[in-house]
Amino acid sequence: MQSLENRENAVANMHQVIFYPVGNGDTTQIVLSKGRRVLLDFCHRGKSEDDDTPEIDLKKRLREDLDAADRDYFDVVAFTHADLDHIQGSTEFFELQHAKKYQGDGRIKIRELWVPAAMLLEDVDRDSQTEEFALLRREARHRLLEGKDILVFSKPKALADWLEPLLVARGEAKSARDHLFIDAGTIVPGFSLLADGVEFFCHSPFIKHCDEGDIIRNSAALVFNVRLDADGELYDYLEVGDAEYCDLEEIVSITKFHKNDDRLAWDLFNIPHHCSYRALNDEKGERETTPTPLVKELLLLGKADAYIVSCSKPVPDNKAAYEEVQPPHIQARKAYERYLKEVGGRKFLVTMEEPNATKPEPIVFEVGKAGVTWTRSASIGAPGILVSRPPRAGHGRYVL
Template sequence: MADVHQVIFYPVGNGDTTQIVLSAGRRVLFDFCHRDKSEEDDTPEIDLKTQLKADLKEADRDYFDVVAFTHADLDHIQGSTEFFELQHAKKYQGEGRIKIRELWVPAAMLLEEADNDHQTEEYVLLRQEARYRLLEGKGILVFSKPQALADWLEPLLKARGESTSARDHLFIDAGTIVPGFSLPDDGVEFFCHSPFIKHCDDGDIIRNRASLIFNVRFHADGEYYDYLEVGDATWEEIEDIVCTTRYHKNDDRLAWDLYNIPHHCSYLALNEEGQKGDKETEPKPLVKELLLQGKKDAYIVSCSKPIPDVKDSYEQVQPPHIQARKTYERYLKEVDGRKFLVTMEEPNAKKPEPIVFEIASGGVTWKRSTSIGAPAIIVSKPPRAG
């Protein structure tokens, strides 16, 4: 049977939820953003809870193999503690809740002591869940191990009569392959680009800077394809990643056939504050280098509200920013890429639907919605294997 993997982007407004469905059936969910208003009939945002439960029911499942929260901002976790089963307390179990076989979180999610405006109940519950799983030693991977986390964990392990290194296998460093998936067995591997230890050891934790960032490499019938899954990183993290990856001679991990751009098409993923540009944002040098790593026929996806090219858009303070879109489109054209897609624009802004890509030997395929009479698919040409 031919290998066919899927990457699905859900229209949740300025928020992130992406699902990877592997050819053999395993499922990885990145982030979760359910808007209560989406349960009404007259809103464009998708009813994420209903959609995901329907997906799982069709697959005869009540769980995800992995749920990864890139960071703890509300637009990446909203509604999650009502949807998922949490192991740390019985009150969050049963009643149709969806199980998480393995939770992936940045170290910051266990350490962060946010101010009251950001210390949402959902964040606190997810922090409790992550701490519980880590202490129990199962069902979790934590990305980076800063000293502050070791200082919290080691006395608790000693109190349990365990060695201070008993959980070391659950910590994943930047620049390494995540265990549990492999190209031969699953047709995928996850290479961790970030976070770095410094994101928690340099003082105050800034969520966006400590986000999970991955190169996801797919294998399909002898061909290889690369997907960049990026949290709300700023230009500084992107430049760090490019610099560090090249230093360690992992340049191939910067290439991409599919790029989920940071922070809902914010110009701050391209350049510093105040440098949005009048018509287009000029990217920092190493950010530009990453954009030029796009392969022929590549796609860029912005998980965001619509980004119309109208006068008012150029004065927009909050993302998405039309100036950033113009930049991404320019560099996508330069690498002979295919299309810049916005989750809240496809097939139209009134009733957007999930953007679905299939990854197979024929290339990266965007499955166009048939609801507007468009061609069913657009297929890219396969790149050289390797």
């Protein structure tokens, strides 16, 4: 029988990955075994504050999580891109450094902000932009110019052309902020397997995503391999934002070219764009989407006992679902489930379906030496039971 001390040590060595039910939107929190917290995207819908809606009151839940940990900050908040379903409510919840009016009053601090270069470059005058995006762009530019509390992913020429004259005017070298830019194909500084039990390997964006005309947010979004170390066993979480199939094809091709194939394997896969068929192919298919060859290759890199998570509304299998224009798409779900079964994976999970569609709760995975475990509840601290063992890390750098 396991002693109390051993059980406490096992829990202490657990990492957690928590997916929040916010409708067709994304918010994921990584809680590392030593306490550091990384939030990927933020989508709080005002209607969620009513008791009769299924979407979670994200602000309330995250505050409860932080209060329980005696914190008023996240170590990192990463916005994969600037679509509303990835940033909604963020400028009311977080403290922003660029103006005092967005500080204090119980706002949650961001110790380090991670953004794609596109978020600093997009034109806020476009009709499709929101005030929320304009504030986040201002915050990212402020932090970069001040040279603290931010990492920017890729450094396209357009961004250098904006930044460098401002640095010169401040009496600084043009290269004074180079350490704050991260290239695709590299490991993000500030975390390590040894110190934190985690590595963030940047798959995308590439420089060309902002240097070849109009910025397409989904293509210029953050994509990570998150590698978690649990007592010497390595597990891989693929965080993909809203990439489309052509973006995934490029990631697969370039990653293989640089011999970083192990960074494509996954124990946990947050699939793109709320289970849209566009992450698999440009044709939805009548009954099931057929992934392109390179996307199929990525799906087949799932490891035994792996999970797929769709951050989306429920994905029913009925006659009306096959005619849906907007995601989620049942045809895509069937494709994901087919390949998950082929690799010996565990389950395809939908954030707005667990434990039921009436009142869903966060989907919590715990990552420990024994494997990746779905706890089937929102409680933090349940034991893990599954096994999955990835290969050791590779390194690279590419800035296409």
